[in-house]
Amino acid sequence: MTGTSTTGGRKRRLRDRLPVRLRHHWKPAATLGVGLVTMVAFLGDVRISPYVTSTSRVEADAITDNVTGTVGLYDTSASHTIQLTYQQTDFEKMMKEFEEDGTKDYIKADLVVDGVYLNDVGIRLKGNSTLMSLRGDQGKQGRQGEQGEQGEQGPQGGAEAGPPGQAAGQEGQEGQEGQEGQAEQGGQGGGRGGGMVQYDLSAEKPEELPWLVKIDEYVEGRAYQGEREISLRPGSNGQVPLNEALSLSLTDTSGQQAERYAFTSVEVNDRPAAARLMVENPDTDYGDEAGDGNAVLYKARAGSSFAYQGDDPSKYESSFKQLNKKGSQDLEPVMKLIKWVENASDEEFARDLDQYVDVESLAAYVATQNLLLNFDDMAGPGKNYLLRYDLDTKKFSVLGWDYNLTFSGDATAGPDDATGMGGGMPGGGEDGDGQRPSGAPEGMPEGFPEGEEMPQGGPGGADGKGQERGGRAGGAAEHPLKTRFLESDAFDEVYLTAYQKLYQEFYASGTAAKEVKAIAGQARAAGAGSEELDTAVSQLTGTVTDRAAALAKDEQVTG
Helix, strand or coil, X not given: CCCCCCCCCCCCCHHHHCCHHHHXXXXXXXXXXXHHHHHXXXXXXXXXXXXXXXXXXXXXXXXXXXXXXXXXXXXCCCCCEEEEECCHHHHHHHHHHHHHHCCCCCEEEEEEECCEEEEEEEEEECCCHXXXXXXXXXXXXXXXXXXXXXXXXXXXXXXXXXXXXXXXCCXXXXXXXXXXXXXXXXXXXXXXXXXXXXXXXXXXXXXHCCEXXXXXXXXXXXXXXXXXXXXXCCCCHHHCCHHHHHHHHXXXXXXXXXXXXXXXXEEECCCCCEEEEEEECCCHHHHHHHHHHCEEEEEECCCXXXXXXXXXXXXXXXXXXXXXXXXXXXXXXXXXXXXXXXXXXXXXXXXXXXXXXXXXXXXXXXHHHHHCCCCCCCCCCCCCEEEEEECCCCEEEEEECCCCCCCCCCCCCCCCCCCCCCXXXXXXXXXXXXXXXXXXXCCCCCCCCCCCCCCCCCCCCCCCCHHHHCHHHCCCCXXXXXXXXXXXXXXXXXXXXXXXXXXXXXXXXXXXXXXXXXXXXXXXXXXXXXXXXXXXXXXXXXXXXXXXXXXXXXXXXXX
């Protein structure tokens, strides 16, 4: 009788079922498993942020083909010409898509700038309210959810979720480009001495359309004199935005960072030439120039929120666009600034602001906006400002941009007066119903800008008390940083010191009046000479003269 095997029916032990290599090294594997379980149990709901330790100071995509040309692009002493040529079918398709849903896609064009030929650049419409007339009846409807400048979409590829209290899609994509100054309806603004012009744009006159020209859209690594983008601002011929050029010139002469500009003659597909203002567009390279290359630049989006939304930097992408150093930095510094401004007591704000912000720089920014009568600065409806974070000092400074609504208010406004829709318009403040303030310039749109909501709480901002607070901090919409800075007695001296210095540089020295004449000459050299331009020059000169005279009588200003 054959014996029964003692192993054939025996069940294999668990350890025998494991691979030999794992049986030999089971202790380290077990330790790793226990560690992972522990991390999940205790840190499962904690956000872990990666830190990049790149030492690169300039991290833009490399420019491999820098076309130099023979004339400086923004040399205001030279005559400039721009010619754009594209396929009409591409243009018609682009316009049809814009009319239907507001899409602003690039099309290919050939560019000749100051005699230098560049093939296959990208061009697209630029602006929001400026372009209303192009959309006909659709453009006149209340499109609070319009996504603005297409192509700079939010993280999900669609309209970005706006901050609390705003309609979905209001923030839209980068798109609204600071609303191009809320309404580039007022493109000329101060060019008219305070009035705001609503442009009657037409696809039949492409030479008058606001364009963004992107040199490297279809040719990677290419730039023209180090520039990848050129912005052709709203307004042509007699309506060129003289006020914007004047504001940029004065800001630059004061030592503050400002975009470069020049007037140019523009031809599109053999259409008649039009005189235009071309302006440097804040982009990656512009950001890398800030802070000697060791700073991060953030651009506030149209209608952006300065409200704390938690400790996830990505939550702030619907309000701020990071322009440079995207590989090594994120929005965490902005998040921390917002959190501190929102939570700090008045005592803490006065004591510790200089740990977060370059106070003298902030004072200069705020004083400049008042002196220039900027209707739409960081506290305006378009939220037009840049935040520069210095990686050496770990402090923020505020930069201006989009000055097409400057010189658009009461020329007698002093350092303690608001210059926005709520307090700086001729005739006084907001009527309280969102309508055009009494005495406001003709052409100013009634109600809040198309595609924007009135800030929650009414004309005074979130709490509706902007006018009750009065003075410097009042306005159509407030900004927590600017408002708290102006309301704190601790910063009166630094603010007035900056104001007095800039008043001397802008007005007492006669610089503003001289610059109006120079800028008018530049516009005429570009082909803008006409009775309409003469009237605009006369009105802007009058505004500057009245502003200088009123400030000269203010003892706070003259010291």
